[in-house]
Every structure is written in C-alpha cells, then in structure tokens.
Amino acid sequence: MKIALIGNGAIAKLVAEFCATRGDRLNAVAALGLPSDVRSVGNHPIVRSLPELLAFRPDLVVECAGHSAVAAYAAPILDAGIDLVIVSTGSLADAALWDTVRAAAARSKGQVKLPAGALPGIDALSAAKLAGLASVTLRSSKPPKAWKGTPAEKTHDLDAIIEPTVIFSGNARAAALTFPKNANVAATAALAGLGFEATTVTLVADPGVTQNVHRLEAAGAFGAMTLEIKGNPSPDNPKTSHMAALSIMRLLENEASAIII
Ligand SMILES: NC(=O)c1ccc[n+]([C@@H]2O[C@H](COP(=O)([O-])OP(=O)(O)OC[C@H]3O[C@@H](n4cnc5c(N)ncnc54)[C@H](O)[C@@H]3O)[C@@H](O)[C@H]2O)c1
Incomplete structure (x- = not known):
C-alpha cells in the first residue's frame, strides 16, 4: 500500500x-x-x-x-x-x-x-453514540508552559500559576477555534460523540502534571465511562503526544491487514 x-x-x-x-x-x-x-x-x-x-x-x-x-x-x-x-x-x-x-x-x-489521535476511547465513544449519548465532557490538563504561545497568555500569567487553573471552559467548537494547536482532541471527541456544540471542554494549566493529561467522561444509554490518558510527548516534538502518531500507525496497520482490531 x-x-x-x-x-x-x-x-x-x-x-x-x-x-x-x-x-x-x-x-x-x-x-x-x-x-x-x-x-x-x-x-x-x-x-x-x-x-x-x-x-x-x-x-x-x-x-x-x-x-x-x-x-x-x-x-x-x-x-x-x-x-x-x-x-x-x-x-x-x-x-x-x-x-x-x-x-x-x-x-x-x-x-x-x-484517527483517535491523542485521545483514548474514541472507539467506545462512537459505539456508545449508536445507543444515544447524554453527555460528553473532556478535561485536558497540561503544564503551564505548554500553554505559552496560546490565547491563555493574554488571560493568565502562566509563569505565576502554582495550582491547577482553568484557562478555558466552553464547548468543543470554541475550544478548537480558540486553541487551534491544542484542541485537536476536543474536536475528535466532538466528531465521535455529541458534536461540537454539545461537547463540554475544560482546558487546564496544571503545574502538577508533566504530561498531557486528557480525561474523557461520557454517559448515555450504554452506561457511563471515564477514561484518562497521561500522554508522553513525541520524541521530536514536545507539543505533540506520542499517542497521536501511534494511532495513525494503528490505522495504517489495519488498512494493510487481513484482521482489523
Ligand atoms: N488528533 C490529535 O490528537 C493530534 C495530536 C497531535 C498533533 N495533531 C496535529 O498533527 C499536526 C502535525 O503534528 P507534528 O507534531 O508532526 O507537527 P510538526 O510541527 O512537527 O510538523 C508539521 C509539519 O507539517 C508541515 N506543514 C505545515 N503546514 C503545512 C502545509 N500547509 N502544507 C504542507 N506542509 C505543512 C511543517 O512544515 C512540518 O514539516 C499538528 O499540526 C496537529 O494539528 C493532532
């Protein structure tokens, strides 16, 4: 291929x-x-x-x-x-x-x-959607310095943050449009689940984390789920989760395989 x-x-x-x-x-x-x-x-x-x-x-x-x-x-x-x-x-x-x-x-x-990209559980979320979803929320936490070069710099003194601080709260569309380099995961959750308007997103500058932490919660007819990933950065780009590349590799592996999982 x-x-x-x-x-x-x-x-x-x-x-x-x-x-x-x-x-x-x-x-x-x-x-x-x-x-x-x-x-x-x-x-x-x-x-x-x-x-x-x-x-x-x-x-x-x-x-x-x-x-x-x-x-x-x-x-x-x-x-x-x-x-x-x-x-x-x-x-x-x-x-x-x-x-x-x-x-x-x-x-x-x-x-x-x-691809699922840096977010876990996209398979489960899109399956759960078939029975009807009631709510999908995503909380993405990164170290304060990871928010440098984003609109968060204008609203917060990132160097002075000493406790988890919400820098954005709103729907997935606003998150993705306001933080285009940081909200691919919000968009993926929206596309797999309840859409851009109904998916709730919180972006957090957290001095207590060293990785990109994404916590996805969903509820609906299937039951409820909470998934959290603490993603290591990609070896060549600290702003990209390694998982993003791994999810593409998995997709390509499936494209070229007799058995898909
Ligand atoms: N879905 C996810 O969870 C997820 C996670 C991480 C990154 N991403 C996306 O993946 C993209 C790539 O990540 P990366 O870590 O490899 O970034 P990177 O900055 O290391 O590499 C980007 C490459 O694309 C090239 N490029 C940029 N705009 C281009 C254009 N218009 N035409 C042709 N080439 C262009 C750059 O020159 C560079 O070679 C990011 O921009 C981000 O949007 C998605």
Missing part, C-alpha cells in the same frame, strides 16, 4: 519509520512539505505541490501537517478518489471547512479517516 504524507515533522517521521518496518505492506512514497522542510524526515522524497504528491499514485494520504493543510488539500485529494487520514481534526471545527470536506467525501470513492 502506497502512503503519501503531508507534513515533514514529528508525526511524519514516526509514521515513515513505522512504514519502513512493514516492508511491502506499507510504503511511504513521498511527503508534501513547506519550503522550510528542506531535508526529508524519512527515506522518501519531499515535494512542493499536491499534483507532484499525487503523481506518486498513493493509495492513501496522511495529513500530519496542520489546519492549513486540511483546508488546502482535503477536497482535492478526495476529488482524486484517494483515501485521506486527517490528524489535524481541530480544523474541522470550522463549519465551512467541515461542509467542504463532507461534500468532497460524499462524492469521492475515497474515504476520510479520522
């Missing part, structure tokens, strides 16, 4: 390394990067445009670049009839982009595949 990547960063590196361990079953053929992506993170070449990437005739494209890449490339990839994995799920909180992606997927023979 030929895999094309969009992005040449931490996730792309881990995914390419994983493909290399799977021999002919998964082959990373090329990556689309920005001009700043000079050296490839894998053994595949970097290209500068979508037509160049699609010239490799990939079976599946993995977006691991950021929101702008989803906006620029999702619809044309689907219009080419190719499956697309979107890891920057927070981009889909933009209602216009979501409509565009949905329409392109509906008319394409390719599918949009949304």
